[in-house]
Amino acid sequence: GGAIITQQPRAEAYADSSRGKRLAFFIILITILLAVLAAVVLAKSLVTPLLSITKVAQNVDLASGKFPNLIKIRSEDEIADLANTFNKMLEKLRGYAELQVEKLIIEQKKTEAIIFSIEDGLVMTDYQGKIQLANHNAKEILGIPTETSILGEPLWKYLFQAELKTAFMEILTKPDVRKTLEVKIPLKNKEAFFLVHSEEVKTPAKNETLGIVSVLHDITLEKELDSMKEEFLHSITHDLRNPLTAIRGFIRLFQSGQTGNLSELQLKMCDTMDKASLRLLNMVNDILDLARLEAGKLKLHLEDCNLEEIAKRTIDLFLPQARDNRIKLSVELAGLPWTPITADASLMERIFTNLIGNACKFTPDEGAIQIRINNGQDKVVCSVHDTGEGIPPDYLDKIFDKFRQVEGNYKGGAGLGLTICKRIAEAHGGKIWVESTLGKGAEFIFIIPRDQKIHGEVKAA
Numbered sequence: 001g002g003a004i005i006t007q008q009p010r011a012e013a014y015a016d017s018s019r020g021k022r023l024a025f026f027i028i029l030i031t032i033l034l035a036v037l038a039a040v041v042l043a044k045s046l047v048t049p050l051l052s053i054t055k056v057a058q059n060v061d062l063a064s065g066k067f068p069n070l071i072k073i074r075s076e077d078e079i080a081d082l083a084n085t086f087n088k089m090l091e092k093l094r095g096y097a098e099l100q101v102e103k104l105i106i107e108q109k110k111t112e113a114i115i116f117s118i119e120d121g122l123v124m125t126d127y128q129g130k131i132q133l134a135n136h137n138a139k140e141i142l143g144i145p146t147e148t149s150i151l152g153e154p155l156w157k158y159l160f161q162a163e164l165k166t167a168f169m170e171i172l173t174k175p176d177v178r179k180t181l182e183v184k185i186p187l188k189n190k191e192a193f194f195l196v197h198s199e200e201v202k203t204p205a206k207n208e209t210l211g212i213v214s215v216l217h218d219i220t221l222e223k224e225l226d227s228m229k230e231e232f233l234h235s236i237t238h239d240l241r242n243p244l245t246a247i248r249g250f251i252r253l254f255q256s257g258q259t260g261n262l263s264e265l266q267l268k269m270c271d272t273m274d275k276a277s278l279r280l281l282n283m284v285n286d287i288l289d290l291a292r293l294e295a296g297k298l299k300l301h302l303e304d305c306n307l308e309e310i311a312k313r314t315i316d317l318f319l320p321q322a323r324d325n326r327i328k329l330s331v332e333l334a335g336l337p338w339t340p341i342t343a344d345a346s347l348m349e350r351i352f353t354n355l356i357g358n359a360c361k362f363t364p365d366e367g368a369i370q371i372r373i374n375n376g377q378d379k380v381v382c383s384v385h386d387t388g389e390g391i392p393p394d395y396l397d398k399i400f401d402k403f404r405q406v407e408g409n410y411k412g413g414a415g416l417g418l419t420i421c422k423r424i425a426e427a428h429g430g431k432i433w434v435e436s437t438l439g440k441g442a443e444f445i446f447i448i449p450r451d452q453k454i455h456g457e458v459k460a461a
Helices: 015-058 078-117 136-142 162-173 220-256 264-295 307-324 345-362 417-427
Strands: 121-125 131-134 179-187 190-202 209-218 302-305 328-335 341-344 368-375 379-386 431-436 442-449
Touching: 015 078, 121 136, 131 136, 131 209, 136 209, 162 179, 162 190, 162 209, 190 220, 220 264, 302 307, 302 345, 307 328, 307 345, 307 368, 307 379, 341 345, 345 368, 345 379, 345 417, 345 442, 417 431, 417 442
Parallel strands: 328 368
Antiparallel strands: 121 131, 121 209, 179 190, 190 209, 302 341, 368 379, 379 442, 431 442
């Protein structure tokens, strides 16, 4: 039931416990440091190969064909397997890139061979007119020595001909529009003619524009052949006119009865021959008139003329034919109060005659032909509208060419009437075109400017 009480200082009583705490703290600290060090070493051993793989992957450039060296991993764990797999993939990519580069080089050489072996001149420029590509023929046409490097040079530096400079200026100012222009260039002591065709260059996949390519096609031989054909045709037609005039004179002599009385059948045959010879003579005259218009030798005899009166006078010539076919002919006036226009009255009548005659041929029975004249301040717009079958879309831009007629709709004539109308309109500084829908007829429209006086004399263009 007794007790013993001892007494000692607090520091002495807890000395062993304090030593134990300090020892535990140092052991824990050393353990943590060793764990962190081990973790850093382990992480570095794991991350370094992965970083190497990432760096190599970032340096792969398929476009330029540049590839870094293979990855070297000395360990034998899963990271090494990943590195070996990546190295194999890198080798395959390098082989594929080399193959593609070889293909590109082959294709490039083929393209260059084609570009530099074609007979046409080819020039590619950017949108500022700097030359990106030019073959030997283009250099020859532009008068540039073939050994001269002109890449990156402005195209204007080598365009000494005004027509060529104008053509390329139009091409560069409107790059999105396909153009085909005809230019005349002095070449090797002679005049050469070229068709300049331009088009934008676009990438096949992304449809990005790279520049404008222009092709210069030599048409000098075609021009010379056309000129020879024209001269031959004109000489033949000129020689035909006098015999035709004589034939018509003799036919009329027979019809008059001065050579003796003819039977009814003979008179009918003479009448048929007279009409046939007149049609042939008109064709010959059309060819000769067209030749004069194209050569600029047909002068315009300008005078004040009333297009309404000319149109009505022309209609009177076709009234018998229209009456037989029950075709309605009419004239409609519009615009400002009518005032005379300065033009060649005989040529204006020629336009109306050709257009109305053409409309009568293709307008069915009980159809209608309407002539509209719209009087403006500075021009007069005239049109001839019929209710015929119309013109196919493919012929709308070809119908004014020489000897051109719609296939399957031949109604006689040489196919020069519309060409002459076009030349006459252009000689007056105007233009002519056609608007048509199949089954709904056609409308030929021409514009004649009011101001025709140029230095007192005007010649056909």
